[in-house]
Amino acid sequence: MGTTTATRPLQPWTAPTASDPVAATLRLPGSKSMTARALVLSALASGPSTLAGPLRARDTELMAAGLRGMGAHVSISDDERWLVRPHRLVGPAHVDVGLAGTVMRFVPPVAGLAEGRITFDGDPQARTRPLGPLIGALRSLGVRIDVAGPDSLPLTVVGAGRVAGGEVVIDASASSQLVSGLLLAAPRFERGVVVRHVGPPVPSAPHLRMTVQMLRAAGAAVDDAEADVWAVEPGPLTGRGWEIEPDLSGAVPFFAAALVTGGEVTLAGWPHSSAQPVERLRELLQRMGGEVQLSTAGLTVRGTGTVRGLEADLSDVSELTPALTALAMLADSPSRFTGVAHIRGHETDRIAALAREFTALGADLTESRDGLEIRPRPLRGGTFRTYADHRMAHAAAVAGLAVPGIELDDVACTSKTMPEFPALWSAMVTGKS
Structure with a gap:
């Protein structure tokens, strides 16, 4: 019947903390x-x-x-x-x-x-x-x-x-x-x-x-x-x-960095007509305190210095839940996300994993059947398990912008959809390529 993929070694990584607002123009891999x-x-x-x-x-x-x-x-x-x-x-x-x-x-x-x-x-x-x-x-x-x-x-x-x-x-x-x-x-x-x-x-x-x-x-x-x-009718293709457009889901942690640090991030090469849910993302980021602009330079997100809490049904954009959860923990008011019961069947049970790992860092999260309630309070550093899930790694990286000492047990899991993630992220935070 075939064999399972061999277990690869874990690659620990300390999420870099931002000392200044980020300012970056990125070219991300395709969707x-x-x-x-x-x-x-x-x-x-x-x-x-x-x-x-x-x-x-x-x-x-x-x-x-x-x-x-x-x-x-x-x-x-x-x-x-x-x-x-x-x-x-x-x-x-x-x-x-x-x-x-x-x-x-x-x-x-x-x-x-x-x-x-x-x-x-x-x-x-x-x-x-x-x-x-x-x-x-x-x-x-x-x-x-x-x-x-x-x-x-x-x-x-x-x-x-x-x-x-x-x-x-x-x-x-x-x-x-x-x-x-x-x-x-x-x-x-x-x-x-x-x-x-x-x-x-x-x-x-x-x-x-x-x-x-x-x-x-x-x-x-x-x-x-x-x-x-x-x-679908039968017929030739x-x-x-x-x-292939740049990957919008992969861009979300970088856009979140603009909100967390009060900086600006541009995703270059973004098309004016997209097959991805860019308008929904624009709405969510604006409600959380960001400014979003589409121009010839690309899709730009600017932070205003304040992250606002958000109540939203994320059923149509559930891939964003981990990064938005990290943002919500750094917000000025509580957040509540619903409609994402199905992400319990993704790479890991993402609802349970987010609640477990961020609670271990001092967060106040309540897990529901189909989402999370987040009440912001100061976080501390510590080990963050990723469960071989690239989106969990993205969430930890976002939180690490404001919280020193968050150590991912495995950043290599990001190779699932973006092998360049650790290098791109570090370059954005430090300003050094």
């Missing part, structure tokens, strides 16, 4: 979400595609390796431009998903189109991430999947070279990726797919909009006019050039 979707659509297209400005990180390299293992030609030797040439998908192959939700949920539907056995496994923590709804949906669409234990990794897709497709009902309240994975492969299904979500609201709606937008850009016919229903 993980866009890179992952572009890779899948390109591997299923009828001709070659290029990805300009892709994210090179553990998650996207695992995605590229998984598609390559099934027969697609994926060249990532050039950091600035990746090339994908589709080819007949075949097994046997093994896909190492690492801890990437995109790989474990986007690639199994593709594997159903392959001929042969495709096994999936990853890091030990990956075996706890929710996959049952996707497994059930694929089986109802005609895909054979063998699972050794509960509906989670490790698993084997026994591809028949075709997927019948059709209509499927799914509870995707645990992750929008459960829907996106089905939609991305659906144009290649014989009857396409109609996905109906039944259950609590699907989180991270902007990611679903990105999936639909990119499918249409590749030539797919997608109807999402009815709430919680997505219909067109190879094309993808321009």
Whole structure:
């Protein structure tokens, strides 16, 4: 069934404390979400595609390796431009998903189109991430999947070279990726797919909009006019050039630094029309005391010297919860975040982990079923465990701007989506590259 990824050594790191307002213009790597979707659509297209400005990180390299293992030609030797040439998908192959939700949920539907056995496994923590709804949906669409234990990794897709497709009902309240994975492969299904979500609201709606937008850009016919229903017609996907935007989620800790220190951070190269939820981020940062401006220079966030408390439903932008929690602990009034119960099933139980680690540093946090209540008070330094979760590391770094002596047990986990994070962060705080 394959083996889990070997345990890597931890890399301790002391979060640098800011003595002055930060002032930085950054060029960050490309969006993980866009890179992952572009890779899948390109591997299923009828001709070659290029990805300009892709994210090179553990998650996207695992995605590229998984598609390559099934027969697609994926060249990532050039950091600035990746090339994908589709080819007949075949097994046997093994896909190492690492801890990437995109790989474990986007690639199994593709594997159903392959001929042969495709096994999936990853890091030990990956075996706890929710996959049952996707497994059930694929089986109802005609895909054979063998699972050794509960509906989670490790698993084997026994591809028949075709997927019948059709209509499927799914509870995707645990992750929008459960829907996106089905939609991305659906144009290649014989009857396409109609996905109906039944259950609590699907989180991270902007990611679903990105999936639909990119499918249409590749030539797919997608109807999402009815709430919680997505219909994709069968048909060819067109190879094309993808321009990958800078990663907005990855930028949030840097923008938070502007608020904490009363400084200014510009993300260069930001497009005026974005597939990412920039307007929602602008609203949240402004409510917390920041000034946000989009210009030819990029997306700029300025701090005003005061961080304000915030009450918000973050269900559509749950990836921001860790960094916003760190900001909230440095605010002038309490905060309350709701709508993020699903992040308990991310790389770690993020709600519990944030409450546990920041409480150990003296914070006053109350954990609820679907969020956190934060009452600011002085914090102290100490060890902060990251649980192999890049967003936990980002949160600790934000708090460390104002609190000396916060020591991350492992900053290398940031390589999941931004290997450059420690160097970029230190350069921003110290002003030295």
